[in-house]
Amino acid sequence: MTTFFILYFFILGIILGSFYNVVGLRVPKGELFKEDRSYCPHCRHSLSWYELIPLLSFTLQSGKCRHCRQRISPIYPFMEFFSGLAFAASFLSLGFQFELLLALLLVSMFHIIVVSDLRYMIIPNKVLVFFAFLIMIYRIADPIDPWWASLAGGGLGFAGTALIIIVSRGGMGGGDMKLFTVIGFALGVKLLIVSFFLAVLIGTAASLVLMSLKVVGRKNPIPFGPFIAIGSLASYFYGIQLINWYLGSFF
Template sequence: MLVLAVFVLGLLLGSFLNVCIYRLHRGESLITPPSRCPACGRRLRAGELIPVVSYLLQGRRCRGCSTPIHWRYPLVELLTGLLYVALYLYYPGVDFFLQAFLYSVLLVIAFIDLEHQIIPNRLVLLLGAFALLVQLLRPALPWGSALWGVLAGGGFLFLLAVVSRGGMGGGDVKLMAALGFWYGWQLTLLLLFLAFLLGGLTGIILLATGRKKRKDPVPFGPFLVLGAFIAGLWGEQILRWYLRW
């Protein structure tokens, strides 16, 4: 029963994350004005704001102007719902809320990067400050590991950015520095490995199916976020399995 409540909470917050994804990089306020259709500007009524359900009931279109609603909206809501259930099953008590905050910000970062090839500094700063605060109040790792994580994550991508001359963005470097602090150096190395593996495979698939050309930019942020999710939930098991092997 509680799992269902967590899922619904995730759907509702996912709806707010959609607002963040749409408005943050445009420099708009997250609170006012109330939600509008991006095509016709009509203010949405209560019945049109139910996560996923409204999208399906309205035939995936705006009720005012019939412009198709972007699939990103229900996807982000559904992803957030599932994410919260996964975190709820993995992390007891306060840790659930800490993890839910972390991954909510990461989800926003992934989708902004996917759409606009940019990782907003404000969000990375928020993550860094959050990681520092949690480490001060409720340390999950030794400080040494957290600081080496900054170097392993941020330092490695920084070197890559210098060598590749712009192939790796500054946003990715800063994001990895913040994540390195949160995860500590061991999980950070795993996170990077997973991100490069998933990013590489996706790149190959996109090239092979002709959906991208060799020179087209592919945002790396979403793969870092995916790697962070896997490393966060199953990293300890993967590392233990690897060391035994």
């Protein structure tokens, strides 16, 4: 039965992930409800249902639009697979308990933000407000112990990132600041600090690799949203273990 539910959440994740791709692409352009059907970004041909099957359509079409034969960005199937895998892993880790809802909310928010940040280098305010509202309701129903930890986490996420922006003179963006505010409210102070540390560590390592391979130049901006997503999810699932390992190893 567990295998059935893992498969169920994986399929649910890739289906919702396909929708999250659309949201991440359309919200920054204000087009979320202006188009009834998904369309090819190159020739704008409306796509049929069999061209929209998550993962499968991309594979069968060899990663190209059936009409104009232009290549489809691999980020779309990759992110669908990400949500499917993350949904399944969330269920495997938490099972059918109330906290599973928070995990799925975080995965969903990060999916949309990563797509938008990679495509436009924008973390949309509308997406953050929407998920902040849902996470706030969740935290009222299931508060962190102590109850004020969410408020402290949100405050630290906002003030700490704002200070970094001021000191670094724009080393991070306003979208990152708002995102860390939402993350802090969801996770609390301790896990927020772990998520920030991991995001910076992973982001720095990835940037050095990309520059060494000459994929990006030293002066080319790199979106930080994907690294915040990776660091925050790692902190959510493994943050307490990392804190205990760190304290046990060095103190």
